[in-house]
Structures are given as C-alpha cells and as structure tokens.
Amino acid sequence: MRLLNLSLFFGAAALAVAASSKDSDDDSARENTYFNQKKVAPLPEVTPDTWEKDSKASKWLLLKLYSPWCVHCQDYAPTFQTLYEFYTTSSPAGTAADSDADFTSFYDFRFASVSCPVYYEFCSKMGVTSYPTTILYKDGEPVQTLKGVKNMTVLSKLVEETLEQTKPGTRPKTLELPLAGANSSPGALEAGLAKPSKSEQAAAKEKNTAAKADPSADAVGTANAKPAATASRTPKKAPKPAATPNLLGVSVPLTAETFQSNVTMTQEPWFIKFYAPWCHHCQAMAPNWEQLAKEMKGKLNIGEVNCDAESRLCKDVRLRGYPSILFFKGGERVEYDGLRGLGDFVQYAEKAIDISSGVPDVDADSFKALEEKEEVIFVYFYDHATTSEDFMALERLPLSLIGHAKLVKTKDPALYSRFKITTWPRLLASREGRPTYYTPLTPGEMRNTRQVLNWMKSTWLPIVPEVTASNAREIMDGKIVVLGILNREDQESFASARREMKSAANEWMDKQVQLFQLERQELRDAKQLRIEEAEDRGDQRGLRVAKSIRINMDKSDRKQVAFAWVDGVFWQRWIRTTYGIDVKDGERVIINDEDNRRYWDQTITGNYIVPSRTSILETINKVTASPPKIKPKLTISSFEKIFFDIRVTFTEHPYLTMGCILGLGLGLASWFRGRLRRTTRGHFRLDDSSNKAPLLGGINSNGKVD
Numbered sequence: 194m195r196l197l198n199l200s201l202f203f204g205a206a207a208l209a210v211a212a213s214s215k216d217s218d219d220d221s222a223r224e225n226t227y228f229n230q231k232k233v234a235p236l237p238e239v240t241p242d243t244w245e246k247d248s249k250a251s252k253w254l255l256l257k258l259y260s261p262w263c264v265h266c267q268d269y270a271p272t273f274q275t276l277y278e279f280y281t282t283s284s285p286a287g288t289a290a291d292s293d294a295d296f297t298s299f300y301d302f303r304f305a306s307v308s309c310p311v312y313y314e315f316c317s318k319m320g321v322t323s324y325p326t327t328i329l330y331k332d333g334e335p336v337q338t339l340k341g342v343k344n345m346t347v348l349s350k351l352v353e354e355t356l357e358q359t360k361p362g363t364r365p366k367t368l369e370l371p372l373a374g375a376n377s378s379p380g381a382l383e384a385g386l387a388k389p390s391k392s393e394q395a396a397a398k399e400k401n402t403a404a405k406a407d408p409s410a411d412a413v414g415t416a417n418a419k420p421a422a423t424a425s426r427t428p429k430k431a432p433k434p435a436a437t438p439n440l441l442g443v444s445v446p447l448t449a450e451t452f453q454s455n456v457t458m459t460q461e462p463w464f465i466k467f468y469a470p471w472c473h474h475c476q477a478m479a480p481n482w483e484q485l486a487k488e489m490k491g492k493l494n495i496g497e498v499n500c501d502a503e504s505r506l507c508k509d510v511r512l513r514g515y516p517s518i519l520f521f522k523g524g525e526r527v528e529y530d531g532l533r534g535l536g537d538f539v540q541y542a543e544k545a546i547d548i549s550s551g552v553p554d555v556d557a558d559s560f561k562a563l564e565e566k567e568e569v570i571f572v573y574f575y576d577h578a579t580t581s582e583d584f585m586a587l588e589r590l591p592l593s594l595i596g597h598a599k600l601v602k603t604k605d606p607a608l609y610s611r612f613k614i615t616t617w618p619r620l621l622a623s624r625e626g627r628p629t630y631y632t633p634l635t636p637g638e639m640r641n642t643r644q645v646l647n648w649m650k651s652t653w654l655p656i657v658p659e660v661t662a663s664n665a666r667e668i669m670d671g672k673i674v675v676l677g678i679l680n681r682e683d684q685e686s687f688a689s690a691r692r693e694m695k696s697a698a699n700e701w702m703d704k705q706v707q708l709f710q711l712e713r714q715e716l717r718d719a720k721q722l723r724i725e726e727a728e729d730r731g732d733q734r735g736l737r738v739a740k741s742i743r744i745n746m747d748k749s750d751r752k753q754v755a756f757a758w759v760d761g762v763f764w765q766r767w768i769r770t771t772y773g774i775d776v777k778d779g780e781r782v783i784i785n786d787e788d789n790r791r792y793w794d795q796t797i798t799g800n801y802i803v804p805s806r807t808s809i810l811e812t813i814n815k816v817t818a819s820p821p822k823i824k825p826k827l828t829i830s831s832f833e834k835i836f837f838d839i840r841v842t843f844t845e846h847p848y849l850t851m852g853c854i855l856g857l858g859l860g861l862a863s864w865f866r867g868r869l870r871r872t873t874r875g876h877f878r879l880d881d882s883s884n885k886a887p888l889l890g891g892i893n894s895n896g897k898v899d
Contacts, residue, residue: 442490
C-alpha cells in the first residue's frame with residue numbers, strides 16, 4: 194500500500210514538472226513581434242482563472258476563441274494577429290506624437306484569445322459552437338459575436354465603430370489597412386517607418402544572388418536573372434503540345450475502334466452526331482452539320498457515327514432515336530437537346546469549348562467582368578482546407594451546364610464578403626447579382642453530383658428568361674408563369690417592359706423569402722414550445738419526441754411562381770390562337786397555369802394586365818390565392834377540359850381512381866346480375882300439370898291404374 198502511494202506521489206510530481214517545463218517552453222515560444230518597427234507584446238491568452246480579472250481590466254475586449262488544430266482558425270490567425278499589432282501600435286488621434294498615451298489606455302480597448310481545446314468547458318459557457326468565434330465584450334458582457342473567418346475590413350469596421358463610440362471624433366474618415374501577415378502599415382516602408390518583411394528580404398537576396406551568378410543580366414528586370422538562379426535545378430520535360438482540333442474543318446466518320454482511341458481514351462472534346470442513312474430528319478440536318486464542321490475548324494472536333502454500320506457502338510451509347518447529338522470529353526458526355534439550326538449548333542459548340550476547358554478560378558474583378566456577359570453564374574467557394582475529392586466532384590459538373598450557365602470557383606476574400614460566405618466549400622447561383630444558395634453543407638451532399646445537378650437545373654434559368662422552343666417546357670411545366678408578351682421591334686418599349694418585369698420578379702422573390710423565413714420561424718417556435726412544455730412537466734419521453742422534430746422546408750404546398758417573356762411578333766400565331774392576344778394592339782402580360790390549361794389576363798378591376806410592376810404584383814396575389822380570386826380563362830375548349838380533368842385526376846390520385854372504378858364496376862355487375870335473374874325466372878301455373886305425364890306413369894290421381 195505504501196508502495197502504491199509512493200508511486201502516485203512520484204507520478205504527480207513528474208506531471209507537475211512536465212507541466213511547468215511545458216509552460217516555460219510556451220512562454221519562451223511566445224516572443225515579441227514588431228510592427229512599424231515598434232515592439233508588440235504577445236497576444237494575451239485568457240484562462241478561466243484570469244477571466245474575472247481580464248474582463249474588468251478594460252471597458253472593451255475583443256476576444257478570439259479558437260482551436261490550434263482548426264484549419265479555418267489557422268487561416269484566421271494572421272488576420273487577427275495583424276489587426277492586434279496594427280491597432281496597439283497606432284497613435285491615438287488628437288494626442289501629441291511624443292505623448293505617453295498609448296492606444297490601449299486611451300481607448301480602454303484590449304485584444305485577447307482563448308484556446309478552446311485547453312478550456313473546453315469555459316468556451317462552452319461562453320456560447321462557442323464553432324471555431325473560430327470572435328466576441329466583443331463591454332464591461333465583461335458580450336456585445337457582438339462574429340462566427341467564422343472574417344477579413345481585415347470586417348474586423349476593422351467593428352473596432353472603428355467601438356472606438357468612435359468611446360472617443361467621438363478621434364477616428365480618421367479613411368483608414369488604410371495592412372494585409373494579413375504584414376509587419377507594417379501601407380506606406381510605412383516608403384516613409385522609413387518600417388523594415389522590409391522576411392519575404393521581401395528573401396526576394397531581394399534571391400535577386401542579388403541571381404545578379405552575381407549572371408553579371409550580364411539586366412539590372413532592371415528579373416527575367417534574365419531567373420534562369421541563372423535556377424540553372425542548377427533538374428530541367429523539367431516540356432509538356433507535349435496539344436494537337437489542334439479539327440484541322441480540316443470536316444465531320445470525321447468514326448468507327449468503334451477510332452471512337453475509343455480518339456474520343457473516350459483522350460481528354461479532347463468532341464461534338465458527335467449518331468444517325469441512320471434512311472432517317473429523313475438526319476438527311477435534313479446533314480447540310481447544317483457539314484457547315485458546323487467548317488465553322489469549328491481549328492476549334493472543336495466534329496464527328497459522326499453511322500448506326501447502320503456501327504450498330505454495336507450505337508447500342509452501347511444507348512441512343513433514344515435518330516439523330517442523336519452528344520458532346521464528349523473523356524469519359525463524360527452530355528446530350529444536346531436544342532434546336533438543329535446552324536446558329537444553334539454554333540452557339541452551343543462555342544459554349545462547350547469554353548466550359549470543357551475546366552472550372553476557372555476567378556477573383557472579384559474578373560467575376561464582375563463575367564457578370565456583364567453571363568446572366569447566370571454558379572460560384573463554388575473554397576479555401577485551403579478543401580479536399581481533392583471536392584474538386585473532383587466539381588469537375589464533373591460543367592458538361593451538364595453547357596448552354597445554360599457558367600461555373601467558376603474562387604477563394605477571393607472580397608467575394609466571401611460580398612456573398613456572406615463563412616463556411617467552405619459553398620455553392621451558389623448568381624442570377625444577375627442575386628444569390629441563390631445551395632443549402633446542403635455536408636461533404637457527402639456537396640460531392641453528390643446528381644443532387645447538385647438537380648438543384649442547378651432548378652436555378653439555371655435567368656430571373657426573367659425568354660421563352661423559346663427548346664426551354665418552353667422547362668419554364669411552363671409545374672409553375673404559374675407571369676408571361677410578358679413583348680414586341681422586340683420597339684426597342685424603347687421593349688427595354689422598359691423587361692425592366693418592369695425584372696423589378697416585379699425581384700420584389701416578388703424578396704417577399705417569398707420573407708414568408709419562407711417567417712414560416713420556418715413559426716415552426717421553430719412551435720418546436721421550442723413543445724420542448725419547454727415537456728421540460729416543465731418533467732416528461733422525458735415527450736422531451737425526446739419534441740427534440741427529434743425536424744423542420745423540413747424543402748417541400749411546400751405553395752405552387753412556384755416564375756417570370757418569363759416571349760417575342761409576340763415571332764410567336765404571333767401561337768399567342769393569338771392560344772390566348773386571343775395580338776401584340777400589335779399593345780404589349781400585354783398573362784399569368785399562365787399550364788398544368789391546369791388556364792390563364793389570367795385581367796386584373797381584379799377588369800383591366801388588362803400590362804408590363805408594369807404594379808399591375809403584375811397586384812394581380813399575382815389574387816391568382817395564387819386558394820381558390821383564385823379572379824376567374825381564369827381556358828386555353829382549351831370546355832369539352833376538352835372535362836377529359837383533361839379526368840386524366841389529371843387519374844394521374845394525381847391513381848389509387849383513389851382505381852378504387853372508384855372498381856366500386857363502379859362491382860355496382861354495375863350486381864345490377865346486371867339481379868336483372869338477369871328477374872328475366873330468366875318463370876311463374877308457376879296450375880294448368881301446366883295437365884300437359885305433362887304423371888310422375889308414376891299410368892297411375893291416376895286416386896292411385897288406380899287404368
């Protein structure tokens with residue numbers, strides 16, 4: 194027993210010595226830094242034991258709560274450290290240059306940090322649910338919380354608002370902030386107030402070394418010095434130049450062998466038609482395909498496969514009919530389902546060339562330039578912790594977006610700030626600057642190509658797209674569509690009408706977002722009430738049931754409302770026969786419900802709906818009400834509507850319809866059976882016995898035999 198106590202004593206002593214040595218090592222590792230040639234003490238660390246003292250040491254405290262193993266915290270550390278050094282070394286405005294007043298004492302503002310893995314319970318009590326978290330305290334009470342990685346601009350704005358509140362009129366109107374990891378303010382190096390950073394010193398040293406190695410090098414540029422500095426390295430093999438596609442400008446006939454060697458076994462993009470010589474549609478399309486090959490000379494490979502001669506290849510491709518047109522890049526493919534005119538082919542091919550080159554990386558400036566050309570852009574936000582599996586899943590998406598939208602990726606902090614991105618990776622659709630976020634965030638959901646593509650298909654149309662023969666079904670089916678019938682020939686009226694429709698669409702979408710958030714909040718409040726009620730009653734089973742309630746807003750009973758416009762001159766015949774409208778009488782708006790073959794063309798006051806924000810918004814609420822407050826018109830006859838309703842009912846409620854039909858069939862069968870019995874059953878008559886022989890032959894009624 195004594196031996197056990199002795200071993201425990203020495204073990205505790207050893208742990209104490211190790212802890213003290215570790216603390217001394219940490220203290221030695223936390224060296225002073227320099228900013229603008231001024232000495233800066235290490236960023237203070239707060240512990241549960243010192244919290245009472247540290248929280249009252251100053252009026253304001255900006256506290257960073259982090260984990261050393263969190264990659265986002267590692268990315269955030271240089272930003273917060275530079276912010277701390279920048280402010281603590283700055284001279285308070287309105288004080289003399291030789292004054293002893295420093296930033297901390299003048300503004301009563303301090304910076305500190307907490308390592309949450311070491312003090313986990315302490316961070317939990319402070320409400321930390323993710324790393325990093327930045328909290329601003331006033332007199333020990335939290336005032337504002339920032340979750341996730343924030344850039345220098347966001348943090349500085351918070352600090353400046355606090356400093357101005359403490360000492361009004363002492364802060365500059367404009368402030369030049371340093372970059373994360375810098376050791377001086379912008380312009381301090383030129384003014385002689387700071388020394389070059391280690392990276393700048395290393396670059397200058399490399400330049401001097403290169404100049405000594407090659408005295409004939411140009412002193413102004415570094416282009417001649419670079420080869421001398423890297424001459425000792427092993428020369429890399431030059432990459433094999435890519436072959437110029439479609440050198441002859443012709444459509445290349447492909448067999449099973451050449452298809453595998455030239456298409457599937459390479460990463461070269463190919464636009465290929467699969468046809469049959471006897472197909473009339475294939476024969477009609479042939480001239481446009483030949484001209485496409487000439488247009489794409491030196492740009493894109495064009496090919497064709499004769500399915501009569503290569504039946505096995507066409508069977509493996511799983512064609513649905515002739516002609517079928519597919520775009521290939523390596524092992525990936527996508528089917529072309531647009532119109533078959535030369536202009537449609539060329540437009541699709543040019544977009545395919547652009548997209549098939551991969552997912553480009555953009556910054557804020559290049560993204561702004563891209564917005565001027567593209568109506569819909571999918572943006573993939575990533576950081577240094579994004580894995581190769583994430584990028585591999587991303588590279589499988591572009592082919593399906595050809596002809597619809599552009600896909601780019603970025604890690605620019607300016608775009609993070611613009612779209613309020615705090616978690617990575619993240620995906621959104623920017624439609625004319627309006628973001629629509631892909632809500633799933635788990636790694637599996639972000640890498641699920643099918644799920645992501647389904648979401649993209651629901652958002653790749655512009656806010657107010659033009660209805661064409663190729664996208665009409667996509668726009669009309671399953672939605673109530675506010676359709677503007679416009680005259681493209683009148684440019685002034687056309688531009689004004691599109692502007693009004695976009696304004697109405699944006700306002701309607703904003704309203705729907707607010708209603709969605711309100712509905713979700715109501716569900717959350719109802720869940721919280723159930724939890725509180727179960728806690729008050731001490732009902733553990735009810736508490737578990739209440740906590741297990743999932744608030745799912747993916748499915749909604751409200752029908753989706755979309756906006757679109759159509760060229761009333763080009764589609765004049767269809768519009769006049771379907772809706773009875775002629776654009777020559779003036780531009781109009783209808784609200785179409787294609788699923789029920791009905792539409793509305795008048796407001797609640799009986800006036801025609803016109804391309805006006807007010808006219809559209811005051812009518813759409815009446816139309817989407819259940820039941821609609823305005824009587825609709827039909828796009829088909831009343832007789833056709835009866836059969837249409839029967840078909841729709843059978844489609845939407847198949848089991849109920851089958852039950853009704855079965856019940857009706859049983860009722861008719863029972864009725865026919867009863868009627869058949871009544872018609873076949875005769876009536877008994879007494880005189881019928883005289884016409885029949887006696888039962889016992891010649892025996893008469895008194896039992897005697899004649």
